[in-house]
Amino acid sequence: MIAFEGACRICGNISDLVSSRSFDGEHYRCSICGEYKVAGTLIGMMQDKISNIKSRTNISAWIVEQNRKDVIPLITTNVFQSVSARRIPSVPDRADILLLEVMRAQDQVNEYISIENSQFIAPTYSKDSNEVRSLSHMLHKEGLLTTESGTQQDSWVQVSLSGHKRAEQLVRRPSDGALVFVAMPFSDDLASAYEWGIKVAIESAGYEAVRVDKVHHVNRIDDEIIARIRASVFIVADFTKHNAGVYFEAGFALGIGLPVIWCCRKDHMTELHFDIRQYNCIDWEDTEDLASRLQLRIEAIAGKGPKAVLGAA
Numbered sequence: 001m002i003a004f005e006g007a008c009r010i011c012g013n014i015s016d017l018v019s020s021r022s023f024d025g026e027h028y029r030c031s032i033c034g035e036y037k038v039a040g041t042l043i044g045m046m047q048d049k050i051s052n053i054k055s056r057t058n059i060s061a062w063i064v065e066q067n068r069k070d071v072i073p074l075i076t077t078n079v080f081q082s083v084s085a086r087r088i089p090s091v092p093d094r095a096d097i098l099l100l101e102v103m104r105a106q107d108q109v110n111e112y113i114s115i116e117n118s119q120f121i122a123p124t125y126s127k128d129s130n131e132v133r134s135l136s137h138m139l140h141k142e143g144l145l146t147t148e149s150g151t152q153q154d155s156w157v158q159v160s161l162s163g164h165k166r167a168e169q170l171v172r173r174p175s176d177g178a179l180v181f182v183a184m185p186f187s188d189d190l191a192s193a194y195e196w197g198i199k200v201a202i203e204s205a206g207y208e209a210v211r212v213d214k215v216h217h218v219n220r221i222d223d224e225i226i227a228r229i230r231a232s233v234f235i236v237a238d239f240t241k242h243n244a245g246v247y248f249e250a251g252f253a254l255g256i257g258l259p260v261i262w263c264c265r266k267d268h269m270t271e272l273h274f275d276i277r278q279y280n281c282i283d284w285e286d287t288e289d290l291a292s293r294l295q296l297r298i299e300a301i302a303g304k305g306p307k308a309v310l311g312a313a
């Protein structure tokens, strides 16, 4: 692989453009955004960088997150649209992310880390290093970061004892608001769609999947289902095989105002009940397709869940 220099398609920073004869598109390594590929079909529609800040910070943060899972993501038009649309975390959440990032960068408790380092920009959804510095000031004011003593410089920081305690709380944050009920038939041929498709997508987005046959219960199944749906933040309903129970559970969830994310294996789409067709249904082909599209849909609709918090889960 021969690397050339090129402007990062996302942030415009000078980056390595990795030679990519094997696919139609470009492959970048950016010190801010991380490593990613852009599909040829999207390149034609892009400027030299993404000018919309929400879109840019969302995509940079998403790439870094994928890289941490050892994935070099391919940005297609669909991915671009779904990820761009995600809700940007609040300022307190972004300050928490920075705290955990500094902690991650610190090998020893007495080490100081330069806040100017470009690695802090993307995960904290920041526009540039100035914004990172503002977040760092906030953490410093709260006593969560300390700056190097004896210098006027405030760009070298270290996590304080209170900072370490705060980080511990974040990592052990209770799973309130993390449950997601999964409505789907209990059949062997759909077991891998649940295990490797739906469950993976829900967990990657930072939530916990709940399926009633997977939990021990002593109540009647109907009461158990109702209770589980009520405790969920949204539900995922898969209509493959057109199970009546799934229609009932999705209808109940809609009735109590919960978002429902609709899925159906492509070869069963034509029999989908007409009432459902008005909803944007993920017509998946295999478990991998289901996992990646469902995670994007979850993050677009509900944002990241409490368990994803800040990549520390």
Ligand SMILES: [Zn+2]
Residues within 6 Å of the ligand: 008, 009, 010, 011, 012, 013, 015, 030, 031, 032, 033, 034
């Ligand atoms: Zn970049």
